[in-house]
Amino acid sequence: MKIDIKTAKKINLLLILFIVNLIPMIIRFSFPMHKDATKIWGSFINIDFYSYYKMIFFLTTSFFLLITFLKYVDQNGIKNTNYYYPIAIYSILVVLSSFMSEYKEIVIKGFPDRYENIFVLLGYLLLVVVAINVIDDQKSFKLILKALFISAFILAIHGILQFYNYDLFATEFGRDLITPDGLEFFVDRLSFIDRRVIYSTMYNPNYVGSYASMVGILVLGLYFSSQKRKRLLLLGIFSILLFAFLIGSRSRAGYMGFIVGIFILLFMQRKFLKNHWQRIIVIFTAFSLVFITMNARSLDSIFSDVLFPKTETEKYLEEEILPPITDVSSENDRLNLATAEAEFDIIMDSDQIEVLAKKPIKVYNSAKEVAEIIFKGYANHSFQVNDQENYIVWNYGGKSAQFHNRDDQIFMAGMHNNLYPLVEAESWGFEGYERLGSSRGYIWSRTIPLLKDTILVGHGPDTYAMYFPQDDVIGKLKFFSTPKMIVDKPHNLYLQIAINTGIISLIALLWLWGKYLLSSFFLFYQSKLNSWQDRLGSSLMGAVSAYLVAGFFNDSVISVAPVFWTLLGLGISLNSIVEK
Template sequence: MIKLMNKFNHKLKLDKIIIYLIMVSNFLILFAYLPFYQEFQLFKNADNNFQLLRFDNIYYPRLKILSWSAFILLILFLIYIIKNQDQIKNNLFNYLIFSLFILFSLSTYFALDRFTALNGRFYRWEGFIALAAYLFFAFLIANLVNKIDYFKIYAYLIWGAASVLSIYGILQFFGVDFIKRDPLRENWYRAFSTFGNPNFAASFAVMILPTLIMLYLTLKKGKYKIAAFGGSSLVFAFLLTTATRGAWLAFALTVFAAIFLLFDFLKNKKKEIFKLLIVFILIIIILNSFHGGLMGLRFISIFHDLQDLSSAEEDEIDRVGTYRIFIYRNSLPLIMENPYLGVGPDNFAEIFPQEKYREFTGTKNRVVDKAHSEYIQLGVTTGIPALVIYLFLLLYVLYNLKPKTFNTINLESIKGKKKFIKTTLFLSVLAYSLQAALNISVVTVAPIFWTILGFAGAYIINYNEDDFEEESS
């Protein structure tokens, strides 16, 4: 049996299969947006009965892909680990991932609604199954990726997907949609592509855009540089058409951070930056001419909200950000009600004062099922220790990936490739982390982020030891 497993592992290279399966899963999750072809769908509930609810053509397919991928990956990993125990290293990244897994497990077991905590709330599906899959993706990538070519393959996959999804989102903004929508989204003109919501689309776009811009600035003349320029323009236009102000702010802050950290590099790229700025300005002007100047109105509303925040009127403050301040004000105290393990994954709606919210907003049936801040959501649902560990994980990654001062990057050399990988991973994680303060984790985007976080972990685990290989994978 052992000889057979050795032969199986040697011939098929399970580590490569696992890595590629995660990449394929990421790709399928991005594009698993089904036409709305039926009105209702049966969903199993906690009593083992079934509820007839609106057909979920967006989020539920992603959960299925995610859960089945994680199940297959678990089997492959168990086979792999039997003969390759020394491949899993003792490092802080693994300890943090494992700690989150333990805390999520305990939070699920002691949840107010254990069924929801395990499976996730309808139309959200971020229960323990999804959270554990995110962690597993990050863990596997961090420990199995040891070749630079894996970074390259995944980057091309995500950049290509982002460009295609951006085109689709931009078409939606102009009123063109070739996929039948559900009744909820039938008249939306803000772009959401395949992500189900403009805010979620923006969280993906802002995570990818800085890396495409960095690619354009780094490449020498040629078709790849032109492609990077076009991809940057498309994703920037897509980010604008989502009209998501939190993501716009996150992108602006990421740009400021890049200018501060990469000033020596950027000052030598004045010509490329000028071209990009001209195109970005033209995109803003063109897009703002549609839908009554939506872009300009959304931008101006940021300053209106800031003015309201400085107001002494509590009601005005609570209405800022489409009632986000009201939600934050009433969510933060909930963290202390179950400070150690929270109320359980995706159990936010069970504890939030729904009637108080409806009375304040004048809505009748709306349910607030997320805190509209990934960090507050995590604190309420899984507890303060999980929130602290997650924040420490992000800071640990950002600290270790913070780019050092450099004047140029030569992608022809192994050192240049490492420098580029480190910088783009830093910008991607930073942009997502910033927008997460005003947005939520969602099954259409989070698997991509955790995979990128896994690549960040792989870099941190390997770069000091110079373990990366330049050979083709």
């Protein structure tokens, strides 16, 4: 079948339109099977609503996009640009890390709840290449942006309703809408989040933060630079809606990306805004009203943890946290547990468990199989002792840890109740600041030592969880609520790339992103925004920057990343038009 250039271009545009419009909104019940991930995930089956079918739709659309793009290139040729070099390097390293990976199934299928496999990562790059070559006129740009804005508008409305506990998907009609016939039984047993926070169709509020900050900055930039009064009003209302969407996510990463994006817009569009400063006052007043109305956290609590972090000791002294855990260790059958204000010496021999402390104790229910021990003066501490099965549970505030004696060695129950020795994992940096960014400091400190094995080639797409020290039960107990949790993501886009596809692949992407941002800066920083290219170019620069800043605290995810890579492709294409 022969396709002419115009038809091939239209099909390419239509497929990109589908990706940016539909993928963020897809939510559908599925239960894909996994084998390699079982030792971490704990089950062959993963009940998923938010990622699996997004991945399926994205790969299907990308397949047809590749075919029609090759048809287009065959007749029209391919644009000559240096951007292909970092794209090619990253693509090669994605393939190499996949080929050399120990976990081939995860590389091909993706990890549960994430599904960014090898084909998805290559699909992201395909989006950039197609956008560079096919989206080359104002009509094409408008078509893609309109599709994105329609999707963002629907998601924002749904998210705001969700924030006020009017979630469509929590209703019987909504559950039927996202569930295949015959599987209603599973959905009826699931509880949807109901705590005044927006997670929308993206599963995690942090991903909403990345999406809303990126698209919000794009719309805000077009609002700032709008030349028509009617469009100014519509873009202003849309900006307020997306800001409410962002605020409702309560994502500090999204907030920080949005704020950095605003500074970039104000600088890049300063010459135009000098004569139109009133629109800045209007929109920031509206933002303030939204912030107050939605009862968001104070600015101090949002940013102080990241910009002005406190040590564990400082947080304890200021009564922000319970006295931190200072020691969890054992020697033969003796277990030592210590916090900043208490210390317990526990003897766990083969037939009896004895808890020793400086202050007297009371024992309740001692006649029963499990005895509860309460310490006078230590209201946050209690123990449950089972002499018959030789284990003890330590409850400390909201934390809980279970210790077992096996052949005169003491273990702690970790993920899936597996028993792990009391050995702390290798760490680097963030000592005393492990709670930084909701304990991201802990995750990063345990992730950085893994980089020595991924300098050239990574462990494979989506394999991060398989290499994180999940057996670090002491670290998890100290800095999370339970040692049984699974760390399946680094909460950092750059560490995610460095572990999965290698440090050199990360350098390639930094080259790609840095080249685009520098190009945008030099093209538009003196602009008076007289052309549509200048107005859109500075807005796209702000949007890409917002996503990359949020990426310091968030990961790449199939719900959001296709939109980012499309906007990056649009920005590169637009810059090439302006350069000519």
